[in-house]
Amino acid sequence: MEARDITASGPAGITRRLEAASPRYGEKAIVAALAACALLSVVTTTAIVIALIGPTVGFFQDVPITDFLFGTDWFPQFEPASFGVLPIVVGTLSVTLWGMLVAIPIGLGAAIYLSEYANPRVRKVVKPALEVLAGIPTVAIGFFAVAFITPDIIQKLATSAPIFLALSAGIGIGLMVVPIIASISEDAMGAVPGGLREGAYAMGATRMRVATRVVFPAALSGIVASIVLAISRAVGETMIVVLAAGSTPNLTFDPLQSIQAMTAYIATIATGEVAQGTTKYDTIFAVGTLLFVITLAMNLISIRLVRRFREVYE
Amino acid sequence: MSDDEPRTERTRLAVAGARATTAAVVAGQPRKDVIRNTLFSVLLFVAILIALAGLAALLIQAFVEGRPALGFDLFTEPNSSDATIAGFRQAIIGSLMLIAGVIVLVVPLGVGAAVYLEEYANRERWWNRLIELNIQNLAAVPSIIYGILGLGFIVRGPLDLGFIALAGSLTLALLVLPIVIIAGREAIRAVPPSIREGSLALGATQWQTIRRQVLPASIAGIATGVILAISRAFGETAPLLLVGAATFVTFDPQFLSGDYTALPVQIFQYATRPQEEFRILSAAGIIVLLLVLLVMNSFAIWLRNRYEQKW
Secondary structure: OOOOOOEEEOHHHOEEEOOOOOOOHHHHHHHHHHHHHHHHHHHHHHHHHHHHHHHHHHHHHHOOHHHHHHOOOEEOOOOOOEEOOHHHHHHHHHHHHHHHHHHHHHHHHHHHHHHHHOOHHHHHHHHHHHHHHHHOOHHHHHHHHHHHHHHHHHHHHOOOOOOOOHHHHHHHHHHHHHHHHHHHHHHHHHOOOHHHHHHHHHOOOOHHHHHHHHHHHHOHHHHHHHHHHHHHHHHHOOHHHHHHOOOOOOOOOOOOOOOOOHHHHHHHHHHOOOOOOOHHHHHHHHHHHHHHHHHHHHHHHHHHHHHHHHHHHO | OOOOOOOOHHHHHHHHHHHHHHHHHHHOOOHHHHHHHHHHHHHHHHHHHHHHHHHHHHHHHHHHHHHHHOOOHHHHOOOOOOOOOOOOHHHHHHHHHHHHHHHHHHHHHHHHHHHHHHHHOOOOOHHHHHHHHHHHHHOOOOHHHHHHHHHHHHHOOOOOOOOOHHHHHHHHHHHHHHHHHHHHHHHHHOOOHHHHHHHHHOOOOHHHHHHHHHHHHHHHHHHHHHHHHHHHHHHOOHHHHHOOOOOOOOOOOOOOOOOOOOHHHHHHHHHHOOOHHHHHHHHHHHHHHHHHHHHHHHHHHHHHHHHOOOO
């Protein structure tokens, strides 16, 4: 609020200033302090970028960037070391893929059911349960994957499966992102105007046709946003892959193989005994930069899509 | 409308036509469609059941596996390499310290940012839109990236605190700040403009209006957001691994010096040991973690329902 010279004419032509009697410095100081709080978020992002870029630049002075991005051997700990990041990128993508195969049908099914079919009693039970699932720490899901999903489900079905494998972590990640897909998609479907549904019902459409032919396409941008956000979460998830997927860099999409994900690599090196300042230590930051760029791109896509469905219907 | 007799010939014809069409279409709903619809709804319900079964299996598994180790010892016994006597003492103290630090940092900063963005910021300005977009993105940045930020900026670099609990608190605070800001903004936005206008019309300044009207009216929503943020920070593991909570701690941790650890980190470390006893201990730790989160989240839901204002 800037100070303006406001005057008003009173009776008998006396003009009075309506401006505050004092300049209210306190008020301005408060605005500045609040703005500083909001600016902290920009500072955080800047700090993230600086923290990542500095050591990454150093790393690329030792290792050519093309060797890093397109190399297929990831052996930072061997002599001679090899820094081809593809195996751990594929490890992350593999876990994400299996996770999405679990989470997309379940999450979308839950969203359509809650939005189009469920009566209030069912909603009252299911929605809080999904909120509880969303609040479960990932270390607990990782433990569940390695202590239950692997030995009691996967190894019962595929007896030759190893203790650590991509599929188990994928199922765990799927469980983790189901609430994200379900809640954002349901929001998007809820934002579809009732008139569209009623029009279809008036034409004699069944609930299924209304859900799949009218509501689903109308809410598509929100649904895609939820999936993109879920992928971003899956790519960035650490504890589940560290506990359940193993630590063997392995260029494969085979769900029954042990792999290493990018986040798992960062966590392993950061907690190990690698001297800082070495090229091997700087790999944390190079891998972190790649991870940040991938998730940033997906977050921006997701934010834009969510904004679109809000704009269209709200 | 209760008027059964259409007034004019045209209306009567239109109503009759509409009735006939509707009857024809609805009665003529193909059997195949009806069956498909039923199958589809069953399929959707199965999807929900699978999600709920996953949640139930997770809870039951942790409880069954961790039951033998459950007991008061779990809270009082220190970390040890002997699974039969090991507990979570340092981890629980560490977590409480970390969370206390997070609360002190996140409440003023998060509420301040939310108030600024909702009450003062002009959305036409590009920098305010940038801040908004930036916060939305920060909410989805992988937690391990915050660990790298903590390592590069707080443990070393500009702040240079070293691997101490304060560094862990700062890292977690930055991680959950977007949650508080987003929830706080929603709560503040729910306060109707008429409240503000009434206050301003009585001569209150903008800050007086915010402090005496807007914040008290939105306190329940803000508190809910803060609790959700705290429970997220309480269960977060990955960033703490990078800022030093991973060390084997045998003494009670302190906030400003020395090694520290946290409950989820300790659970993770026990889970990675090969012995069966440690796995049981890990499961018991998960039960403790989940119980704490359950209490916090129930409180948040209760708060939301109890104090939510309907305008």
